Amino acid sequence: MKAVVVQTFGTPDGMAVVDVPAPEPGPGQVAIAVEATGVGGVDAVIRRGTLGGYGFSPGHILGSEVAGTVTGVGAEVDPSWIGERVWAFTGTGGGYVEQAVAAVADLERIPAGLTNEAAVALGNSGSVAHFALRHAHFTPGESVLIRGAAGSIGLLAVQLAAQAGSEAIAVTTSSPERGLRLRELGATHVLDRSGSGDGPATYDVILDVVAGPDLPAFIPRLSPNGRLVLLGVIAGLPPADLSSHLMQSFQRSLSLATFSLDTISRPARALVRRDQFAAAARGELHPVVHDILPLDEAAKAHEQMDAGQVFGRIVLTP
Numbered sequence: 001m002k003a004v005v006v007q008t009f010g011t012p013d014g015m016a017v018v019d020v021p022a023p024e025p026g027p028g029q030v031a032i033a034v035e036a037t038g039v040g041g042v043d044a045v046i047r048r049g050t051l052g053g054y055g056f057s058p059g060h061i062l063g064s065e066v067a068g069t070v071t072g073v074g075a076e077v078d079p080s081w082i083g084e085r086v087w088a089f090t091g092t093g094g095g096y097v098e099q100a101v102a103a104v105a106d107l108e109r110i111p112a113g114l115t116n117e118a119a120v121a122l123g124n125s126g127s128v129a130h131f132a133l134r135h136a137h138f139t140p141g142e143s144v145l146i147r148g149a150a151g152s153i154g155l156l157a158v159q160l161a162a163q164a165g166s167e168a169i170a171v172t173t174s175s176p177e178r179g180l181r182l183r184e185l186g187a188t189h190v191l192d193r194s195g196s197g198d199g200p201a202t203y204d205v206i207l208d209v210v211a212g213p214d215l216p217a218f219i220p221r222l223s224p225n226g227r228l229v230l231l232g233v234i235a236g237l238p239p240a241d242l243s244s245h246l247m248q249s250f251q252r253s254l255s256l257a258t259f260s261l262d263t264i265s266r267p268a269r270a271l272v273r274r275d276q277f278a279a280a281a282r283g284e285l286h287p288v289v290h291d292i293l294p295l296d297e298a299a300k301a302h303e304q305m306d307a308g309q310v311f312g313r314i315v316l317t318p
């Protein structure tokens with residue numbers, strides 16, 4: 001089967017389409033004929049080599065979430081899964097393929113009314129957005145700033161914050177056009193990437209998927225008792241002296257936290273995902289699919305991500 005691997009970490013031209021044996025489902029796993037694969041920001045971060053210390057080696061198959069039809073089951077798995085249309089989390093790799101394997105605990109049936117493409121734009125991102133707001137101890141009425149809101153995590157965080165009763169939802173984004181689209185999803189204030197614009201001076205909660213050298217500039221944007229939760233590293237790791245910026249605001253009792261979905265139990269994730277899939281099928285939650293490209297064009301999808309052209313999520317189809 002075809003798979004897209006990283007041969008050289010760095011630019012998208014280090015990616016290649018190769019032929020590999022189709023994986024067999026092990027105990028507790030299913031095999032899935034993939035019909036849609038989400039191209040996540042985390043894939044770009046891995047491909048660039050930003051997470052070099054986490055043990056990714058050349059030949060790594062990218063991709064962490066797929067949708068398709070279950071074609072086989074491993075030992076200890078109920079064979080009635082065969083033929084089901086499912087979303088699946090494949091881990092930190094294994095998704096840019098024609099046939100994937102995933103643990104049965106990481107599957108979700110896709111309800112009628114939700115496309116495969118929408119499911120892979122929503123699956124993990126919606127859970128990250130949900131649990132990140134919880135990790136930030138967000139309560140209704142509090143103000144929220146979402147840095148890097150034009151990605152699939154941010155777009156869902158905007159919608160969830162609006163639905164949970166946030167009165168002020170500011171977003172950072174790079175263009176007025178994106179700002180308009182973010183307003184349609186619930187943003188009340190649109191800021192540029194540096195955080196300048198017509199919005200409150202400070203926020204109770206900041207969700208940040210960007211990090212990088214500019215992160216310290218957002219610490220003074222927290223209200224007293226404010227909480228900044230770091231979700232991603234799109235712009236690279238934050239500077240090493242980050243904590244000194246926090247200490248400069250000591251008298252405002254600020255909190256700086258990281259959040260990874262890995263710390264949320266599979267059953268808890270599954271409950272939230274099921275609710276979000278149902279909400280999206282009813283039209284109450286809007287995952288955003290930027291474009292659908294053939295699997296062979298995965299490198300093109302990554303070029304578009306690196307060029308900052310993607311609003312929401314690109315989806316690959318075999």
Ligand SMILES: NC(=O)c1ccc[n+]([C@@H]2O[C@H](COP(=O)([O-])OP(=O)(O)OC[C@H]3O[C@@H](n4cnc5c(N)ncnc54)[C@H](OP(=O)(O)O)[C@@H]3O)[C@@H](O)[C@H]2O)c1
Binds near residue numbers: 041260261
């Ligand atoms: N915490 C978790 O459990 C978890 C789970 C999955 C993924 N992640 C992380 O989340 C990140 C990807 O999230 P995503 O897919 O939602 O985002 P994304 O699509 O990669 O990017 C979101 C937006 O960030 C803005 N951006 C890009 N580069 C920037 C820069 N240098 N400075 C400021 N803004 C920039 C862009 O919007 P504009 O051009 O409009 O500014 C972009 O559309 C990755 O770091 C990944 O590791 C975390």
